[in-house]
Amino acid sequence: MSMPIVAIVGRPNVGKSTLFNRLVGKKLALVDDRPGVTRDRREGEVRLGHLRFRILDTAGLEEAEADSLAGRMRAQTEAAIAEADAVLFVIDARAGLLPADQPFAELVRRSDKPVILLxxxxxxxxxxxxxxxxxxxxxxxxxxxxxxxxxxxxxxLDALEAVLPEPDDEDDEEGGEGKPLKVAIVGRPNAGKSTLINRMLGEDRLLVGPEAGITRDSISIDWEWRGRRIKLHDTAGMRRRARIDDKLEKLAVSDGLRAVRFAEVVVVLLDATIPFEKQDLTIVDLVESEGRALVIGLNKWDLVADQPGLLKDLKEKATRLLPQVRGAAVVPLSGLAGEGIDRLMHAVTSTAEVWNRRISTAKINQWLSEATQANPPPAVSGRRVKIRYATQVKARPPHFALFGNQLDALPKSYTRYLVNSLREAFELPGVPIRLSLRTSKNPFDKSE
Incomplete structure (x- = not known):
């Protein structure tokens, strides 16, 4: 199958070149300084997650002389769109929509190509x-x-997966349920990640041993669990970078980070004999900030199973230490003994469903009315903050927008109350919840 082509389109200065460089992974020279239209766009090959595609960038047009700019932009943009299988239409979120965006939007709309709005x-x-x-x-x-x-x-990556053909997978419709569920298994070195994956696969696919950090790279493996296709990522242990302690907490091994970014569900594997170390909490923070669904695996459970009440204690500890992913499944298991793998996978698939969940606007506004009646927003400078309207703007993870007046003055404690209330009302355990506050009129209220 030939490699799909994706075009980056948009008015000048929205960051098309930066996006091109980010996707291609190296800074290619800017457009040739020779005159002529042919060099006004750059091409590169992209590996994003497991997708492979060619990218066309029309950013070079911004360097053209002003008098010929509009015509050349249109011609090159049209040529790039015509060649592409999908289009990335880029706007500048900080500037908002400008009149200059419209002609490009018009070209993209008329093309009948799949469009991802960035x-x-x-x-x-x-x-x-x-x-x-x-x-x-x-x-x-x-x-x-x-x-x-x-x-x-x-x-x-998620958006591109929806519009580009699956790589090297002609029979994508066969077997399993559609696209494979992407699961990363991460944790401190020696938490037993590779042993667990070998047990799941039923074969010694990964090198294991007692030395910490034996897995050098992030490895992606296709697997099937109860008819469901799974793409498993085993990662190098998220470990402290030598002698950069203050920086560690920022980041772990970049490969592990990459696996977290391209997973849908992340299993953070803890060593049940020493759970919830500082580094474990850092990894959970990373998973939350990347917006991934979370399941906590308590590995080596066979070593502590004789301690009564321990599981209950650890679940309570998870709720206390990880409020940002309240309700995340905590699953005892033993990679070595092969116990608890079914329980783990049930938790993974049900958390993936929560992460993908979409809730109707009517239900969200019913929730909003009840939540604000039970605990009204505080007054700011003597004027009560009014939340007029709410909607879900996206899933993966669930992201809600609230519209009203003076919302930027809402205290953190109240937005926390709203997030916890949303989580409870719509049963959204173990996933990050994003909340955007927007001071504006209710678009559906014509009376204002």
Whole structure:
């Protein structure tokens, strides 16, 4: 099967070159300085997760002389779209929608090609208001990302998977249930990740041994569990980088990080004899910040199974230490003895369903009315904050937007109350919940 082609399209200065460099993985020289249209776009080969595709970048047009710019932009953009199997339409989330975005949006809309709308420069959740403006383009849900900081690449992968053919997998419709569920198994070195995966596969596919850190790379393995196709990632142990202690906590091995980004469900494997060490909590923070679904595996359970009440204690400890993923499944297992694997996989598949869940706007607004009646938002400068309307803007993980007045003045404690209330009302255990607050009118209320 020939490699699919994806075109990056958008007005100047939205970050197309940065996105191209991020995807290709190296800084290719900018456009040739020779005159002529042929060099006005760059091409590169991309490996994103397990996808392989060619990327076309039209950013070089921004270097053209002003008088010929508009015509050349249109011609090159049209040529790139015509050649592409899918289009990444990029806007600047911080600037919001500008008139200059419209002609490009028009070209993309007319093309009848699958379009992924990217709201770039949304690092740290900034510019979400601009991302919501992009709904007005009628090109589907915007994917917020930061090409410069590499945030949101997992969401981009999910969106591309939905429109590009599966690589080297002609029989994707056969067997299993559609696309494989991507599961990463991460944890401190020597938590028993490789032993567990070998037991799951029923063969010694991975090298195991008592030395910590024996797995050098992230390995992806196709597997089937009860008719469900699974893509398993075993990762090098998330370990402290030598003598950069203050930095560790920031990051673990980059390969493990990559596996977390491209997984849907992450199993954080703890050693049940020494659970919830500081590094375990750091790994869970990483999983949450990447927006992945979480399951906690208590490995080596056979060594502590004789301690009455331990499981209950550890579940309570998980609730206390990991409020950001409240309700995450805590599964006792033994990779060595092959116990608890079915329990673990049931937890993985049900958490994946929660992560993918979409809730109707009517139900969310019914929840909002009950939640704000039970505990009204506080007053700010003598004026009560009013939350008028709520909706779910995306799944994977569940992301909700609230609209109202003075929402930026809501205290953290109240947004925490709303997140916990959402989690409880709609049964969303073990997944990060994103909440965006937007001060604006209710789009459905014509009376204002």
């Amino acid at each position: 709201a770039n420069k949304a690092e740290g959740g900034a510019g979400m208001a601009g991302a919501y403006e992009a709904f007005a383009l009628g090109l589907g849900d915007p994917v917020p990302l930061s090409a410069e900081h590499g945030e949101g690449m997992g969401d981009l």
